Amino acid sequence: MVQTNTVALSALSVGIDGEHSRWEKQKTKIRVLPSQVRQATSDDLRNLSLSGHVGFDSLPDQLVNKSTSQGFCFNILCVGETGIGKSTLMDTLFNTKFESEPATHNEPGVRLKARSYELQESNVRLKLTIVDTVGFGDQINKDDSYKPIVEYIDAQFEAYLQEELKIKRSLFNYHDTRIHACLYFIAPTGHSLKSLDLVTMKKLDSKVNIIPIIAKADTIAKNELHKFKSKIMSELVSNGVQIYQFPTDEETVAEINATMSVHLPFAVVGSTEEVKIGNKMAKARQYPWGVVQVENENHCDFVKLREMLIRVNMEDLREQTHTRHYELYRRCKLEEMGFKDTDPDSKPFSLQETYEAKRNEFLGELQKKEDEMRQMFVMRVKEKEAELKEAEKDLHEKFDHLKRTHQEEKKKVEEKKVQLEEELNNFQKKKAAAQLLQSQAQQAGSQQTKKDKDKKNASFT
């Protein structure tokens, strides 16, 4: 989420009103355009002289007025290690105090923080967004440090592309967050670039205008700085890193840009502290052995950076972002989505045709998928049917088996019953015979006793 704050610039000029003066220069260019167009486009066009003032020579003024009333937007990405002086440099460049809080060195990864401000200089309004890399270079494993930066830049391109692709577009008042300039802060080691710097710049160079700067240049000796600068430039060239080239094709800026390019990477010093130098106050860093003046070209390249970034090339940076970097992103993205300008025979292919082709391809694929799904469904149903039949057969077999077992068990039980009944009958018979014998024996016993009594009685008498 981008925060927006309104910031008043201090009395010193920053140079964003240079945007306005650039338009003034453009006016001169536009004024000579009609005759050039006539020559360049068609021989059929006739050159007519006007017999009075018509008024279309005010067109450039109309453009300037429109742009001024709309305001401008500029987005800077500061890539650099924690504490390298990113916030101080931004404050120094724009002559104000932006919000910033120092990052700790124990961030688990790199993250990007964007803050937007409304600035005004003369009658020119600038919506400035400063994006900071928080935690850059603080992790033990720095392999993925560039990823969040690339993702952020791509996300801004994507947001713009989505706005462009909308049916109801509002690019006129769209807050463009695409990064126009990437200030890459190089640590003043005096040695060479770190591999993290090379890898990150290589990953970013096709996406953003990189301006390399040596931070805290007051900590490096003059002769060492010179060698350090050429070492950095040769390393960038040998590793194929494309940094932003100050334009030299436009005569108004060709000379200054060519002269300034020699000083790359700019060795900068940042400070918002004012020190009295002679009878003037100037931004400087004060040391026990002397004072480093930020705006003194003998001390550092701060003025050169401000000149190049804000006063001369701000519009070119914006233009390059749109025509080069965004265009590349857009092209790759649309190609990825299957859009092409030509068919396989290199004939022009309109968006409508691409859409129709894509639609047919999509419908074909949909039909294929539907057929496949139908076939799959039929196959699954058949499989399930077979499975159910198999299960039914198994159940029948189990039922038959159980029925058979039950009948056998029943038969065995009946046989046992018959056998037991027989045994019971035999037992009953034996019991009856035994009872008969017993009663006969008792009868015989009692007759004998009577005979014995009678015999006894007879002997007594």
Ligand code: GTP
């Ligand atoms: P984080 O946002 O925490 O990553 O830090 P930063 O990169 O924004 O650095 P910041 O501007 O906060 O500066 C960190 C320290 O470096 C402060 O003490 C600054 O005064 C000091 N500093 C900034 N610029 C310079 C410089 O050009 N030279 C020297 N010697 N010190 C500087």
Ligand code: MG
């Ligand atoms: Mg900071």
